[in-house]
Amino acid sequence: MKINLKIQRFDPQTDQEPHFQTYEVEVEPTDRLLDAMMHIKRFEDGSLSFRKSCAHGVCGSDAMRINGKDRLACKTLVRDVVAGEGDTVVIEPLRYFPVQKDLIVDQEEFFTRYRAVKPFLINDEPVEKGERTQTPEQRKAFDDPTNCILCAACFSACPIPEEDPAFLGPAAIVNAYRFLADSRDRGFEERLPVLDVPDGVWPCQNHFKCTEACPRSIKITKRINETKRMITTYRKKRGESVKDGKL
Amino acid sequence: MNHEYDAVIVGAGGAGLYAALEASKKANTAVLSKLYPVRSHTGAAQGGISAALGNVEEDKPEWHAFDTIKGGDYLVDQKAAMTLAEEAVQAVYDLENRGLPFSRTEEGLIDQRRFGGHTRNFGEGPVRRACYAADRTGHMILQTLYQQCIKNEVAFFDEFQVLDLLVEGNRCAGLVAVELATGEIHVFRAKAVLFATGGFGRMYKITSNAYANTGDGPALAARRGIPLQDMEFFQFHPTGIKGMGILISEAVRGEGGILRNRDGERFMERYAPTLLDLAPRDMVSRAILTEIREGKGIRGDRKIDDYVHLDATGLGKVVLESKLPDISGFVRTYLGIDPTVEPIPVLPTAHYAMGGIPTDIQGRVIVDDKGTVCEGLYAAGECACVSVHGANRLGTNSLLDLVVFGRRAGMHICEFVDGIDLPAIDDSAADSARSWIARLLEGKEGPHGGQIREEMQTIMMADVGIYRNAEGMERAVSRLRELRERYASVRVQDTGRSFNTDLLEIIELGNLLDLSLITAESALAREESRGAHSREDFPERDDEHWLKHTLAYLEKDRVRIGNKPVDTSLWEPKPRVY
Numbered sequence: 001m002k003i004n005l006k007i008q009r010f011d012p013q014t015d016q017e018p019h020f021q022t023y024e025v026e027v028e029p030t031d032r033l034l035d036a037m038m039h040i041k042r043f044e045d046g047s048l049s050f051r052k053s054c055a056h057g058v059c060g061s062d063a064m065r066i067n068g069k070d071r072l073a074c075k076t077l078v079r080d081v082v083a084g085e086g087d088t089v090v091i092e093p094l095r096y097f098p099v100q101k102d103l104i105v106d107q108e109e110f111f112t113r114y115r116a117v118k119p120f121l122i123n124d125e126p127v128e129k130g131e132r133t134q135t136p137e138q139r140k141a142f143d144d145p146t147n148c149i150l151c152a153a154c155f156s157a158c159p160i161p162e163e164d165p166a167f168l169g170p171a172a173i174v175n176a177y178r179f180l181a182d183s184r185d186r187g188f189e190e191r192l193p194v195l196d197v198p199d200g201v202w203p204c205q206n207h208f209k210c211t212e213a214c215p216r217s218i219k220i221t222k223r224i225n226e227t228k229r230m231i232t233t234y235r236k237k238r239g240e241s242v243k244d245g246k247l
Numbered sequence: 248m249n250h251e252y253d254a255v256i257v258g259a260g261g262a263g264l265y266a267a268l269e270a271s272k273k274a275n276t277a278v279l280s281k282l283y284p285v286r287s288h289t290g291a292a293q294g295g296i297s298a299a300l301g302n303v304e305e306d307k308p309e310w311h312a313f314d315t316i317k318g319g320d321y322l323v324d325q326k327a328a329m330t331l332a333e334e335a336v337q338a339v340y341d342l343e344n345r346g347l348p349f350s351r352t353e354e355g356l357i358d359q360r361r362f363g364g365h366t367r368n369f370g371e372g373p374v375r376r377a378c379y380a381a382d383r384t385g386h387m388i389l390q391t392l393y394q395q396c397i398k399n400e401v402a403f404f405d406e407f408q409v410l411d412l413l414v415e416g417n418r419c420a421g422l423v424a425v426e427l428a429t430g431e432i433h434v435f436r437a438k439a440v441l442f443a444t445g446g447f448g449r450m451y452k453i454t455s456n457a458y459a460n461t462g463d464g465p466a467l468a469a470r471r472g473i474p475l476q477d478m479e480f481f482q483f484h485p486t487g488i489k490g491m492g493i494l495i496s497e498a499v500r501g502e503g504g505i506l507r508n509r510d511g512e513r514f515m516e517r518y519a520p521t522l523l524d525l526a527p528r529d530m531v532s533r534a535i536l537t538e539i540r541e542g543k544g545i546r547g548d549r550k551i552d553d554y555v556h557l558d559a560t561g562l563g564k565v566v567l568e569s570k571l572p573d574i575s576g577f578v579r580t581y582l583g584i585d586p587t588v589e590p591i592p593v594l595p596t597a598h599y600a601m602g603g604i605p606t607d608i609q610g611r612v613i614v615d616d617k618g619t620v621c622e623g624l625y626a627a628g629e630c631a632c633v634s635v636h637g638a639n640r641l642g643t644n645s646l647l648d649l650v651v652f653g654r655r656a657g658m659h660i661c662e663f664v665d666g667i668d669l670p671a672i673d674d675s676a677a678d679s680a681r682s683w684i685a686r687l688l689e690g691k692e693g694p695h696g697g698q699i700r701e702e703m704q705t706i707m708m709a710d711v712g713i714y715r716n717a718e719g720m721e722r723a724v725s726r727l728r729e730l731r732e733r734y735a736s737v738r739v740q741d742t743g744r745s746f747n748t749d750l751l752e753i754i755e756l757g758n759l760l761d762l763s764l765i766t767a768e769s770a771l772a773r774e775e776s777r778g779a780h781s782r783e784d785f786p787e788r789d790d791e792h793w794l795k796h797t798l799a800y801l802e803k804d805r806v807r808i809g810n811k812p813v814d815t816s817l818w819e820p821k822p823r824v825y
Contacts, residue, residue, distance in 0.1 A: 011743055011745070012745055013743050013744065013745060014743075030581075032581075041748075041749075041752075042695075042696070042697035042700070042752075043695075043697045043698075045740065046695060046697075046739060046740030046741050046749035046752075047740055047741035047743070047749060049741075049746050049747075049748045049749075050748070051286075052458055053282055053286050053288070053457040053458055053459045054286075054288065054290070054291050054457040054458075055457065055458060055493075056291070056491075056493045056494075056577060056581075057576075057577075057580070058290055058291050058386060058573070059282075059285075059286040059287075059288075059290055059291065059457065060285065060286060061282065061283075061286045075580055077580075077581070100428065100745065100746055101743075101745055101746040102746075104746050107283070111283075115397050118398075119394050119397065120345075120346065120394035120395055120397055120398040121345060121346030121394070127340075127344050130300075130340050130356075131339075131340055131343040131344070131349070131356060131357050132343065132344065133351075133354070133355030133356060134351055134355050135351060135353070135355045136350075136351050136352075136353065136355075138351075138355075139348060139349075139350065139351050142348070143348075143381075146348050146380075146383075146387065146390070147383065147386070148390075149285065149290070149386070150283075150285050179346075182346070182348070184346065185346075217576075
């Protein structure tokens, strides 16, 4: 069937502003949206620019706003977004990041915030031999955050950065939680200065947009709340208050 | 812009990142990647990384080495396989110590499962050797290594596409790359260059590989006169999602999944009585194709796109959701199927390149059949050929290969760069790449790459796929030569400088065309069947004439074939039966 893809274009060398361009394309309902976009790129308009790689939802390259929802183009089937012949799908880049070209956005700030939480195992205790042990229950405690592919769909879906652009963001927090909840990690205090600050974990207001958007089914909001709880408990034990910037 | 480094690593997947962690300990190192590192294809690997830890049942590195050698149909360099198996144990522990979240046994040790071709006691029966993290082992390895690179402040040049390798005589001096964001050309002068650019499944129409897997390292090496080894051996993974090629891990069979034909028969009983569905991948792929040709595919029409069923219904919801969650997700998302109640339609998919840039076990590139090293040039991971996989790779050995040989290459680079000078680079070093890019960007009218790519992928799938014969391969060679000629006049539709993904695709297409020609010619030259290379006109393995590696030299539009010996010093080659 024929559908329309209405895609936001922007070429920094020639355009003042982004604008939309509509392409008509022949698709099957079970095609991935990415397949339709690749067809346009390869046979109609080579200048259409977007990131992609694995084409099956594990690399995170092709996160974008599709009909207003942040998702991966390769995990979105045509039948998920159109009802029938002649329908239009609106495709825009992720929010909050500077647009570099068409659907390609500058993710430097996203990765900077990710790196800020020290997203690596912190443990200087020597290992005698072999592996550090960890029971299946302990392993389960941080399971879903390990699935994060850093696609930034959650960040784009979150309403908070509109008002508070310095908010650490759901991905950075959930990647911090992945280590806080890992029985082998000893880096809680080391990560506090990034998490327990007014722009750290505290701006989250449980909108759940991140959880809805996450293509890896991570319960992001839940993990952010668990992180808040860990910080509150820690501060309370020391007779301190959390540093959320409120009185 | 010009840069100087002790070491430049191209590719930020498992091999590249591990090499970077080692090299950056002592050498001033930069990693170039055409993607953000976390997008690398290592992240798509599912099943596991094998090591004889013996956590669940008795196991030995010696058995692992033997399985690897037999799995490779005896084209494996045996002492290299022993190195792989021996270093596997500490490699896995190192990954865990660095935070990799392996799935665990009740006692808290790294859990292990069965996998194709891995046996106890030299083939007695399957052994639980594959260490795994649900069905996301590759993702976990990639994330863990990238996290460690962040911790160690490794320098990355993200979204840089390599264009040319600088080699003077037998000495590597650096490389030329384009910065995708700006279109600017950069020259990297370096004492050592490591290619870790991954595979090239995009030569084929149906593949498990990412769009980015276009063999950039091997193509550049080939154009600089470096032979590529064993290119005819390309693995087709038996279970890709029908029509899409998306990988359904062997781990499904490792957990008890069964392949069935239209009669519901477990047909692997007839092809591999001991290992059944866990026979090596090339054997299973051929079995599936044979069933289809005999009218026993699910549709039964003998057409090339008929398929078989992977039945995971007996595994139960708990196993599927806890041990195979990603695969369950793929099947639900792309097929709308619930694997707990319905079988999965599968078909072989182009998956892994056993061949590539020849190296020794330190990762140094060898440029002929006499062991001559190209000073300062290294390769590791799927783009390299040590050879530890020979004519067919066992599952879980690739993630291991990345870690063991990525590390070894990184360590050798540290030694090598210590105390030597940066090699000289001519001012004109980047000229050839610059003029090529300029030609592609010229506003002239020319064919677009899309059509050429379609044809290449179709020809390769039909004539240089699972079953081959002389007529088909000769046809492929001649068509590929034509396509390469047409490619010469390809032009972009996007003439911009910033994020010109159109230009990137044309560069990649050129690489794939060269590698396709080399693959087809190498396949035509080998007149026997061995491992993944199956010829209908030469159906038997012929050790007397063909127990040797193929070396393919790209010489303009011809490929010259040479050979070099295989190390068979540990176990005598025997017929490969399971």
